[in-house]
Amino acid sequence: MSQVEHLDTLILGSGQGGKRLAWHLGHSGQRVAVVERQWVGGSCPAVACLPSKNEIWSARIAYLTRHAAGFGTITGPLAIDMSKVRDRKIDMIEREVALHLKAYAASGAELIMGSGRFIGPKTMEVQLNDGGTRTLSADQVVVNVGTHAAIPDVPGLRDAQPLTHIGALELDYAPAHLVVLGGGYIGIEMAQAYRRFGSRVTVIEHNERLMSREDADVSDEVLRILNAEGIDVILSAETVKVAGRSGTGVSIVLRTASGEQVIEGSDILVSAGRVPNTAGIGLEAAGIELDERGYIRVNERLQAATPGVWAIGEAAGSPHFTHVSVDDFRIVRDNMAGGNRTTSDRLIPYTMFSDPPLAHVGLSESEAHRKNIAIRVAKVPMTNVLRTFATDETQGFMKAIIGADDDRILGFTMIGAEAGEVMTTVQTAMLAGMPYQTLRDAVISHLTYAEGLGAVLSNVPALPAK
Template sequence: MTKRRLLLLCLIAFVFAAFFLSGADQALTLDNLKGEQARFQAWLAEEPLTVAGGFFALYVAMAALSLPGAALLTLLGGALFGFGWGLLLISFASSLGATLAALIARTLLQGPLERRFAGPLERINAGIRREGTFYLFTLRLIPLFPFFVINLVMGLTRMPLRTFYWVSQLGMLPGTAVYVNAGRELGDLDSLAGILSPGLIGSFVLVGLFPWLARALVSVAKRRRLARRFARPARFDHDVVVIGGGSAGLVASYIAAAVNARVALVERDRLGGDCLNTGCVPSKALIRAARSVAEIRRAPRYGVEVGAPRVDFSAVMAHVHRAIQEIEPHDSRERYEGLGVEVVGGEAWLADPWHVRVREENGERVLTTRHVIIASGASPWVPPLPGLESVEVLTSDTLWQLETLPDRLLVLGGGPIGCELGQSFARLGSRVTLVEMGAQLLPREDDDAAAEVEARLSEEGIAVRLNAKALRAVAREEGGHGLEIETGEGTEVLPFDRLLVAVGRRANVEGMGLEALGVETRPDGTLAVDETLRSVLPNVWACGDVAGPFQLTHAGAHQAWHATVNALFGEVRRFRVGYRALPAVTFTDPEVARVGLNEQEARAQGVAFEVTRYALSELDRAIADGQRDGFVKVLTVPGKDRLLGATLVGAGAGEMLAEFTLAMTHGIGLNKLLGTVHPYPTRSEAVKATAGVWKNAHKPARVLGWLARYFAWRRGEDTTRRGKGKPDA
């Protein structure tokens, strides 16, 4: 047994002994407590104003200074003053103290509190923007955060203090009444047998059930607010209507149908959305074709002599469209109708929260539904640059109609789409120039990851222009077009035959009647929804690209599960969508894969972290494959093996990422990854090797010193001459 454990046991024994020797066990009997209560009641009868005023002042001070113990003091107030006077005193004292706490926060502590409670502050501000004072009322009725956090954070908002006071007064009243009543029942307890009395049991059952009852009350209130604005149908044709047949909409429809809900899926174009038709599937098919060209060019390094590759671009595009056609049945109308989904072709808009109008080829149809899930996706955004109207701009949507390979391709935008497509076209034979406004490619990634990609692109002949602002498209005297850019060195015109714009995507929110219904958008254009993906309308939800913040197929599917389950079963329980272990991969060569936080995000959020890095040049499989570029970098809690995030750069990084994603999802630390057998020689060994680097940096030096002395003793050496705890040199 260690000295620390022995000391702790002695301390516990001392406390127990002191407790009984002091007679505290006799003082805390029910008879003694009732005697103290009797003396208090006599004091209250003699000086009611002094006693009640002192209790009121104490409660106000505790709430104003955000001291712990409000729930206990509320129970005590019910026991001492009874239900009526206790409720009166505590209700006003708690509201006044909360208002003072908000005032203190607003006056003195704004900076520290904004840093300490940045997450709650943003969510509360978003809720106030959506629902105004009603949101504060729901926070008081169903505290999503502790009361003292609400008090402090609300002080940082622009809500008037008088409004904060009266909303708090009303919102906290039901909960206060429940706790005061429980305290009164405790105060009336005459014997331990009274613990089993129906009144006391009922009071504490009510304390446990109150959050559920309050949630139901808020839901009813929201439905009635809606009913006053719109005509709610007496019956509905559907449980859910999903607008948008992309990845998120298909998953939402599938889940609803799987639990036997009646669901309609409305799509105005093609099922499968961007991912199938213009995004994930065609781009990865193109990347694979381009990689085969790069592999042929690299073949001599392995001792294989081949001729220069000849690219038939029309055949490459045929391969791309064939991939789409072969995957298309997975997302087809026939499949989803077979699953029980009613698929409706047409353009949908909301007449009100329960009526979805669909413009079909043969007229208009009205669908009544209990819930609406908006999964309308996003579209490429083309900036309004002067002269661009005279250029036939390519985007990730229109690129797939190309019939000939561009000789000079200019890619505007150095994010994942721009880098992936730019590299692919360069490998197929285009002369590619990549223009990025920021200081690095892949702005969301760490600079070391972006540097690896930039180096490879430059090596493959791509002209990369960083810190370059696009000014205008111009006609060149010698023919063709050019893009005028501004850099730190001045302006220049970059010639091109085709221009691919990949500067981002904007959510598809227009034309659905959302603005008229009060459904707001965020500054980035996505729909404003809460952590459960619900909009300001309690039966209208959103998922996928239209909801943000990640425009990824698997992120949309992740959100779709939450939106659908929350819509169908939210009266019982709602689930917040979490992104802590959301993986993302940029399919360049080398690939960039990440889950959780990277260094730039951790610093921006003020999260303390420790970095462990392993170079793939040390990995046996990478050496054998001749693909040694890249690294694995993990962020952990300082001194612990708990993962905060992982970034991988290199061949197969997206596949290796799965193990880190699993570890983060289920709380598996680096020690357990190190103890997992990995097949040799594989790239997955890089995960274990990284865990080994972390372990080596955290090896117990003192224990190892003791072991060195132990083994020296076993060998018969004289250990008295060696330094204490130090191994052999």
Template structure:
């Protein structure tokens, strides 16, 4: 029987990072993954492949619609979806092999098979050939992630009625892609096929898209995506999804309670994700789940069984790769007797449409609900020299600051490179910067980041220079 200090079940961003950090800290570490490649959903069928297709489709969009504005004249470009998917697969392959290299480098023992608890200190690895072995472990970290959710009356056939996993490997560009759910995943994959020539209709139960983000971002993104050609059916609850050959019909009720319908050749069901705990044998170890099927943990990410921890999508909180990574490091360092911290208020959220959308901290809706006294500063990307130079003039930066102390409470942005720009806001807020602090820092010119400074100036007394 093999013995380890720490056994990690699941090799997604949370799991593999936890394993690496444990190994760095001197623990004899095992990592169990049921699939043949490491990296979990994020690297294989999530973050990385979707961004690869988003970038490919964005290049096509620019070639078709924007090159001429820059004085670049080419023949009518053609979209080769098969080559885009092949490139996506190459990116995934390179990235997952990079994780294998890191495991070898840090002497983490990798087991391929299904990990399940036999007891609180014994984990069984069941391999694809049916054989198994038991690992004796002092600590265990559950990092099994999540899988796409669906609605009770929808049958995912993986052909015409699909999830994000199948949407990453389509053999043809849909004529009409209907997306059920106006959240991050649906909008990103909807954007991919919109750019490639599909008609895209988003059906959303709430009255706005990206409903958990600041309302200003939802409003602006809706406007921009409509301009790009995406259609929206908001405040619309899906009642049924029926396939007839190569056609799929969605029947729904609008906010007036009236029946509406839409037909497409593909339907992407993107209504969130649910924690993956099937087959883990948590009951054998005595680990408790909450009412939503998530593993119960305390503030130290420790389950009710003292030597077992859980991280990432399988526990409460935002289902984000970088949140899982932070939690993986947190648990490893906790086991080593260190005093790590995670500020969950400062885990940024990003939508990789174009323009990109990002936010961190409190939204204006949350501050209003809390009755907080705050002030708002904003700056339109259209007023920025760098935006005009690149042609990326859609979007804005919005900063929320405490009315009395001027401490930044939230930063929300939509615009070119917002996914990268949000790191400045996270850094500032980690050090509890004021809007004035940001406004007095030199920002290189011309850059997109200058819009953050301008928004901070606006928040400190409507002092924006270029607006």
């Protein structure tokens, strides 16, 4: 074993929360090191959030160009250069890497590229990517190792070398027929993007509807949008076996209510959940406990059972969103400084970057029913929002969840253009504790999508007479 180097704080993984903590502690004068196996800024800028939205935007440009004639712009024959699509994404990633390296240098935090494994309490051995080994220990340790795509235990699936979201963003061609296993958020984003790049696309979902955590009207609207773009969706389908190899030809045998059927495709993309990256990194040697799903066991302060050990992001069981990892950083930062910040009171929004996007914050209608929370529901189609008269972006709806016994906004869902931006307005009102009437009667700029909030909140049923 190499000589042990002692640090103030050692962070395994350079994801959103971990790198921000490293930069903060480095600027504060601590000796900090981040051990990262592969991606300088973590998965978000390298293979996940930014790259996927980059390619989704390229796909939107292709879609708008195909439909330009309806707006008075006449184009010639359309061709998609997937190499250019990929190169645009790579250029963005390279800019992100440069920004990250600059931030590390400015903070004084050290970035160590290598594979880390705990060999004892708060002690780690790092196999450096360029050769050699370092042994590090620290007063405080933070685990920020994220998750990876799950590959279901279906006969032949692993042998087919399926794409995950990482591989799908590296293709320099549009598959002739892309088969997507999983009708969740990532699967839907990728399915729509590749359909717009020119692929035939089939989505296979084992549940009876897409995005089964969402309200039924949300699932139905997203299904309608996908079908309208020519995407085939097979619901309530069990994948029995897979043959062939992604990229050269695959055959997927399904069991459905109507009997067995076979789907032939050129490529297969798996989008069937996530698995924490907690195996094989020596957590047991460090005394770090896992829960029954393999996530690091932490309390509401994001502290592990071992004193001086913290966890951030998806591996800590936090909701799988980059913005949550950023908030995890704030919680750990403040608690390391003696604060008492917790995860218990967070209002967590999310956006699926389909077109139109889906955005949600707070309580859903179905969740309220499961929890026996009395609510009032207000809903309007996007055709009731005047902005859509100018843009023709009429798909989707806005839905507000209001307390049955008071006027608090408990939740909001929107499928429609700029849904994430509009949802953030409602989130702000919820954080401020505003009654819905305050937002309903606000003077909102015309002609915007947010103006539709006045329409939906005007539809809130009145409180029952006492």
